[in-house]
Amino acid sequence: MMSIAPGYRAAVACLALAAMTAAWGLPLAHAKELRLLNVSYDPTRELYQEVNAAFVGHWKKQTGQTVVIDQSHGGSGKQARSVIEGLEADVVTLALAGDVDATAASGLIARDWQSRLPHNSCPYTSTIVFLVRKGNPKGILDWGDLARAGVAVITPNPKTSGGARWNYLAAWGWALGRPGGSDSSARELVAGIFRNAPILDTGARGSTISFVERGIGDVLLAWENEALLVTRAMAPGKFEIVVPTASILAEPPVAWVDRVVARHATERVSRAYLEFLYTPEIQEVAARHYYRPTLEEVAARHTAQFPEMELFTIELFGGWSRAQKVHFADGGEFDRLYRGGAR
Amino acid sequence: MHGTALAARSARGELRAAHLSEPRWVRATLIGVALVFLGIFLVMPLALVFAKAFEGGISAYAAAVSDPMALAAVRLTLVTSAIVLPVNLVFGVAAAWAVSRFEFRGKNLLVTFLDLPFSVSPVISGMVFVLLFGASGWFGPFLQDHDMRIVFAMPGIVLATLFVTSPFIARELIPLMEAQGVAEEEAALTLGASGMKTFLRISLPKVRWGLLYGIVLCNARAMGEFGAVSVVSGHVRGRTTTIPLHVEMLYNEYQFSSAFAVASLLTVLAVITLVVKYTIERRGFE
């Protein structure tokens, strides 16, 4: 058999050529531009479209630089894992502090990230409400109705979506607050709700589409901003919002990713971008997209849009790190209660 | 005996004698059923792409196709193909040469391995690269330390596409080269030509049509690959979305017209691929 050494050399040469071309392809193409990647959770597409356009103009006026902002949207948990696995986010705007904590734990974000921006790094908040079809044919009025037989509940997958985890904890917290409520009654309720879920999409927007466009399910457990988006903009007249007797204050935080901004030399612009979210102008934009602004003066102007609700917070569960560990980690409450059905 | 028989072969376009063919009604029914089947499965989807693409009018079509995100997707798709095609070309020709010109132990095994990417689900094809190069993969820590990104970046997309399209050119060439035989090459060698010269001047030109079709098919697949790229890409619009991923994104956001408009780009490419094949076959697959 003839020597195959020349073959190896040729092959290595080809592969090296390909590798060089590939390495050239991505980074150099963007070297000259100032680019920011905002890795966000699922429903914020429209919000950041408007915010980004405003920021680009604002930054240009302030510094003369042109900045390009790329967006990535998906279930918050999934997005956090992607960043940990190497997705180069300059800023993360996720659904819950737990996901940003997880990213911080991997060394990418400073541990004290939450105190770096006002209101615990939450420029806007929201809550969880129900979206039902017009006329509320199944008569869904409160959390208890969701576990009834014959009701199909649409919620995303808590393993990937932040909204889904807020849904879960809102139900659990409501059950705890009932007379005679306990962990076991809460567990029963939440298990019943997930038993009634025919499909678990990866993100909140996916669930919205399954419910609204594909017509699956009787009730959607949704971010308040998603529900309002549907009833005001996406499909007015076809759906109704049902506000439960109690729900959870959902606080989606934002943070810049220290390791990445250091590498990309984008710390200044990333910081400015996140601080921009707290300006009255952008707080108005948030309210327009149905997010509850945290700036008091702006919030005061929009009380009509956001009804008074009985809201408990994540503190009921001891904070996100505890909630994640108890409920959503491998082998936690969710894994144990989610039997049969889709798991 | 053969006076009335018009054709001895079932060559294209030639009528067969009555006793060698089916009764008229059978023929009509079969043609009808075949055309309805093809009409439903092939023609309608093709027509629908273009109908939906232009549903909003020419300006909506132009807007969708010239959208910066769409253009970024086109750029990424083209760069990926530009890398994948030459690499797979070299590999395909080398593999075809080895398999069709020589006998050796383990040849059957090699051919099976050549076909392997063909029978692996695209999702799995992408997944293996995440398992290799993702942060928790075999090479993950090494890549992190050296600040290199493969998954969620273009190199990952290129690798996944290389994997999926690797069999195409070899599969086109092997049967062709086996059927053609080596008489010309041997003649050239006996006349004193070097191996490389023989290869370039005799062997390659002999297979040029098969090679061309293999390249065109490989290109169509490389540009259209979805499952494998979806798994490694990270789906960052404007950065790591190829045309198929961009189409998916638009479709999932219920921007149907735009989705089909961008999809029509690859559909036109598909039609061009078919035309190329048709032309090759008509002009002569020598």
Added chain:
Amino acid sequence: MTDGATARRASVLPGFGLAMGITLTYLGLLVLIPLSTIPLKTAAMGWDRFVEVVTSPRAMAAYRLSFSAALAAALVNAVFGTMVAWVLERYPFPGRRIVDGLIDLPFALPTAVAGIALTTLYAGNGWIGRVLQPAGIEVAYTRLGVVVALTFIGLPFVVRTVQPVIRDLRADVEEAAASLGAGRWATVRRIVLPQVVPAALTGFTLAFARSLGDYGSVIFIAGNLPLVSEITPLLIVIRLEEYDYPAATAIAFVFLIASFLSLLAINLLSWRQRRALGRA
């Protein structure tokens, strides 16, 4: 002819070393090493967890759907594809060449484009859907949709495998049968089909293999409801999105093994069928 010559004169032609070197390096680095991650990662998982994941109701439902839909689609293609091949080769009709060229469309069209086109076509308000839905036939977002998508994907395989065989059928044998008094149907049944069926079986196998793991064409038209209309590749993707790599790898491993085994089984069956027909 020259094939035997190739074998005998292997050492005369140059380039074996170079060609094999390139081939082996490329295959090793790009195909074999990456694929080996699957069994290796699965092995690291622990037997109990492995069994729990791959035999879960959701995984079983996904395998069932993937395999049954691929089989059904390949069957449809075997029957109709043979018919199409026959029509294309034997019956001249206007536009035949164009139709013949169109057969390769599923090869050339991206799977995602096929996916959204088929879904839009068969959805309730689509061109075909609006005809079928009043009749109670739901295609989009059901298992039937999966079969339709996989039929599209596998269509060229049967046609292209059977066409050359029909083309090469020797008319003189048919002539002889006719002259001996055999009716047309008898001739077809006993002379033509035994040659065509093996090719159709090969095409069936190829169509099955190709459509089994397809993702892009199916993901839009399937309902993607767990336990009902979720294909195996989607389940793998969902586990990947949850970053549950062990589960994703385990399901992929089982799916790969099952795919290879079923291909082997079909090949064996068609080989035996070929032998039986050869003897008849």
